[in-house]
Amino acid sequence: MAETLETMPVHEDVGQAVTVRRQVATHPVADPAAGADDVHVWPHLVYREFLCALAVVGLLLLLALLFNAPLEDRANPSATPNPAKAAWYFLGLQELLVYFDPWFAGVVLPSLILIGLMMLPYLDLNRGDGPGQVEEPRRLAVPFFSAGLALWFGLILIGQYFRGLSWAWYWPWENWNIPKVTESFTWSFPVWLGLPVVLLYGAAGAWLPARISPRFLRRLGWTRYLIVSVFLTIAAAIPIKILLRLLLNVKYVLKTPWFNL
Amino acid sequence: MVAATPVEGTQDRRPMSVGQRLSRRFFAILGLGGLAGVVAAWSAGLVRFLFPRILYEPPMNFVAGDPDAYRSGEVETRWQKDHRVWVVREGEELYALIAQCTHLGCTPTWFADEQLFKCPCHGSNFTRAGDPVAGPAPSPLYRASVQRGMDGQLQVNKAISENRPGPRDAAPFVLRLKSGQRGERSA
Amino acid sequence: MMENEEPPKERVVKPQEALEGIEAGKGFQERLIHKVTSSELWRSVIRHGSPALRRNRALTVISNFFLHLHPLSIPRRALAFAHTWCMGGITFLLFLVLTVSGVLLMFYYVPEVGRAYEDMKDLQFAVSFGMLMRNLHRWSAHAMVVAVILHMMRVFYSGAYKPPRQFNWVIGVSLLVLTLLLSFTGYLLPWDQLSLWAITVGANMAGATPLVGYQGPFHELLGARVDNDVRFLLLGGTLVGQNALLRFYVLHCIVLPLVAVLGMAIHFWRVRKDGGISKPL
Ligand code: HEM
Ligand code: FES
Numbered sequence: 001m002a003e004t005l006e007t008m009p010v011h012e013d014v015g016q017a018v019t020v021r022r023q024v025a026t027h028p029v030a031d032p033a034a035g036a037d038d039v040h041v042w043p044h045l046v047y048r049e050f051l052c053a054l055a056v057v058g059l060l061l062l063l064a065l066l067f068n069a070p071l072e073d074r075a076n077p078s079a080t081p082n083p084a085k086a087a088w089y090f091l092g093l094q095e096l097l098v099y100f101d102p103w104f105a106g107v108v109l110p111s112l113i114l115i116g117l118m119m120l121p122y123l124d125l126n127r128g129d130g131p132g133q134v135e136e137p138r139r140l141a142v143p144f145f146s147a148g149l150a151l152w153f154g155l156i157l158i159g160q161y162f163r164g165l166s167w168a169w170y171w172p173w174e175n176w177n178i179p180k181v182t183e184s185f186t187w188s189f190p191v192w193l194g195l196p197v198v199l200l201y202g203a204a205g206a207w208l209p210a211r212i213s214p215r216f217l218r219r220l221g222w223t224r225y226l227i228v229s230v231f232l233t234i235a236a237a238i239p240i241k242i243l244l245r246l247l248l249n250v251k252y253v254l255k256t257p258w259f260n261l
Numbered sequence: 262m263v264a265a266t267p268v269e270g271t272q273d274r275r276p277m278s279v280g281q282r283l284s285r286r287f288f289a290i291l292g293l294g295g296l297a298g299v300v301a302a303w304s305a306g307l308v309r310f311l312f313p314r315i316l317y318e319p320p321m322n323f324v325a326g327d328p329d330a331y332r333s334g335e336v337e338t339r340w341q342k343d344h345r346v347w348v349v350r351e352g353e354e355l356y357a358l359i360a361q362c363t364h365l366g367c368t369p370t371w372f373a374d375e376q377l378f379k380c381p382c383h384g385s386n387f388t389r390a391g392d393p394v395a396g397p398a399p400s401p402l403y404r405a406s407v408q409r410g411m412d413g414q415l416q417v418n419k420a421i422s423e424n425r426p427g428p429r430d431a432a433p434f435v436l437r438l439k440s441g442q443r444g445e446r447s448a
Numbered sequence: 449m450m451e452n453e454e455p456p457k458e459r460v461v462k463p464q465e466a467l468e469g470i471e472a473g474k475g476f477q478e479r480l481i482h483k484v485t486s487s488e489l490w491r492s493v494i495r496h497g498s499p500a501l502r503r504n505r506a507l508t509v510i511s512n513f514f515l516h517l518h519p520l521s522i523p524r525r526a527l528a529f530a531h532t533w534c535m536g537g538i539t540f541l542l543f544l545v546l547t548v549s550g551v552l553l554m555f556y557y558v559p560e561v562g563r564a565y566e567d568m569k570d571l572q573f574a575v576s577f578g579m580l581m582r583n584l585h586r587w588s589a590h591a592m593v594v595a596v597i598l599h600m601m602r603v604f605y606s607g608a609y610k611p612p613r614q615f616n617w618v619i620g621v622s623l624l625v626l627t628l629l630l631s632f633t634g635y636l637l638p639w640d641q642l643s644l645w646a647i648t649v650g651a652n653m654a655g656a657t658p659l660v661g662y663q664g665p666f667h668e669l670l671g672a673r674v675d676n677d678v679r680f681l682l683l684g685g686t687l688v689g690q691n692a693l694l695r696f697y698v699l700h701c702i703v704l705p706l707v708a709v710l711g712m713a714i715h716f717w718r719v720r721k722d723g724g725i726s727k728p729l
Contacts, residue, residue: 038523039527040502040506042506042509043499045518046515048527049537053537056541056591060584060587064583064584065580065583067583069586070642071568073640075565075639075641076644077345077688078345079341079368080369081381081641081642083382086649087590089631090646094383094649097365102364102365102399102652102656102663103656103664106653107661114621120617121609121613121615121617122614138607142605166370166380166381167396168379168384179379182379182395185394249395251397258665312676312680316675317690318686367648382649
């Protein structure tokens with residue numbers, strides 16, 4: 001049923017025929033075993049793509065006709081709109097900046113997230129997806145990635161729907177335009193408490209994964225294990241610090257003359 | 262290192278001539294090194310190119326009226342619109358806060374009933390003295406230098422600023438109004 | 449292997465027969481089509497016969513610049529919408545829409561602090577279909593961020609980043625960053641309150657970079673000041689002003705799109721070289 005290029009008569013153009021034959025030789029058209037189930041890209045894929053593109057462009061036009069892009073007042077360096085909200089995709093970052101100093105929330109953490117994402121394929125040794133292999137359950141990768149996404153989307157939702165005048169917390173049934181009285185001021189852990197807490201937390205983060213699953217350490221080897229546990233530890237610290245601030249008004253867990261956490 | 266290794270493939274055991282020493286490899290290294298140097302110099306120049314040497318930015322200083330006319334215990338917000346400064350008078354002391362959040366630079370709003378500056382961007386709160394009491398701001402608001410000019414008017418200069426308790430509570434970041442105006446003027 | 453085998457016999461097709469199924473001399477219409485499609489000019493541009501015929505389908509894909517991103521044939525399962533959600537393709541489509549609408553907006557927009565905002569107003573109220581074009585550009589930008597995130601999610605959950613596709617995932621992450629940077633730089637251009645404060649906050653974050661930002665930890669070590677640090681480099685000044693607007697404009701309209709196009713070209717090329725898109729689970 002399925003035509004292969006060899007059986008297919010070609011255009012009489014000789015140059016073209018050579019190109020085609022070369023392509024056949026260097027690119028096996030498809031997995032020979034699955035060949036019978038192959039379909040030609042033209043028209044099967046191309047018309048699907050075309051329909052998809054039509055649908056997307058149609059949707060965009062509809063959006064553009066129905067909703068106007070916002071344009072606020074002219075830029076004014078001496079008055080900030082209150083509250084000042086970033087575009088939704090940066091709201092997660094804006095909300096993180098409430099809990100961490102800018103060097104961490106704005107620079108170090110985003111860099112770590114991107115580096116972590118880039119390293120993911122090299123750290124995830126569960127490679128069952130290759131040909132002829134059965135994939136094992138992805139017990140760490142999927143929950144970790146999902147939790148990260150959930151945190152990110154959660155922060156975006158908080159920024160969008162729970163923050164009002166002066167970036168104070170407003171419940172959906174409260175009116176944003178009524179100023180909220182700041183009820184309690186923030187406080188920080190003293191160094192004698194903060195330093196041991198941070199050190200113990202880091203040590204626990206390095207030790208716990210291996211404690212829970214010794215196989216995990218054996219499989220990854222020390223280098224990968226340490227990298228993964230550093231990412232896990234830092235990631236888990238984020239919701240912890242957020243809760244400390246929201247519930248107990250803790251500003252910094254660790255204060256040093258050079259930086260605060 | 263006088264005795265050089267013989268050139269491979271020859272029976273010649275004499276020390277290498279200058280020509281032999283300046284081998285292909287030497288020139289390759291020289292060439293590549295030179296190229297790397299040029300690329301490095303160009304890159305450095307490129308980075309420097311991107312830092313402007315002349316700026317056309319608004320002036321940092323302005324005249325803020327008669328200092329004695331400010332009322333004690335009040336935060337004067339009338340200069341915020343054009344100069345991004347609040348003038349505060351506490352008894353006989355006067356200072357000018359730069360209306361720029363020390364967190365990430367938004368302009369906070371003065372809430373007189375709570376006696377707090379609150380920032381719309383991430384919710385920092387500052388007292389009238391400029392100290393952060395809630396939200397993420399890491400340090401107090403800056404105070405601009407305030408001086409009485411020759412004409413008796415208040416001169417505010419944002420280019421000179423200070424926010425550390427101690428230095429910020431002394432001249433030129435605080436202007437004493439009654440005691441010894443003459444002394445102030447010469448300062 | 450291939451080399452040892454007899455090359456497949458090639459059937460010589462006479463020029464008159466080139467357009468199969470349509471025999472020359474049938475009716476006026478057919479003769480016209482034949483005349484046009486067998487002319488040298490036509491055949492120098494379109495190198496394949498009508499793709500309505502099975503045997504020309506492969507040639508269509510190979511010899512068409514725009515289609516040759518694709519392989520000749522793919523497993524039937526890969527067609528399923530549920531496999532890719534079409535999200536990579538949609539992201540690319542949105543990038544194209546953004547390029548076209550963005551270039552059109554450039555005809556009316558001057559990156560000058562005294563004019564930018566007024567130009568936006570003109571686009572909204574004085575330029576025919578200006579509002580539509582601006583809306584299209586804005587909503588496509590939002591949609592592209594959504595699409596690229598969904599694309600990343602589908603690649604992650606289908607495990608498509610595993611060998612041999614590790615490096616294409618890395619390129620993908622760079623494309624994600626580029627998409628966000630394009631959004632960020634575009635945000636300043638309308639020069640309204642949202643623009644100014646978003647970029648003020650964003651740039652001050654750069655100013656908080658350890659070592660090289662004037663407000664970052666350890667900034668004293670390298671002597672970072674407000675007028676020589678990374679924030680100054682980004683803004684071309686100590687505040688979000690004319691230089692910043694110009695820099696963001698150039699980045700948004702030229703530098704970042706060029707880099708993104710390069711990244712996408714490599715990304716697509718690697719999808720093919722890594723054996724086409726991964727098998728559905
Ligand atoms: C400008 C942004 C991007 C564009 C235009 C783009 C486009 C595409 C396209 C058209 C495909 C073919 C399959 C499909 O449609 O799903 C693809 C595959 C792929 N993309 Fe992207 N992509 C972008 C960003 C990303 C990101 C952010 C990631 C991950 C972090 C990524 C990782 C991958 C990988 C690993 C594949 C191979 C998937 C497979 O073989 O199943 N790409 N991309
Ligand atoms: S800029 Fe004021 S709280 Fe962030």
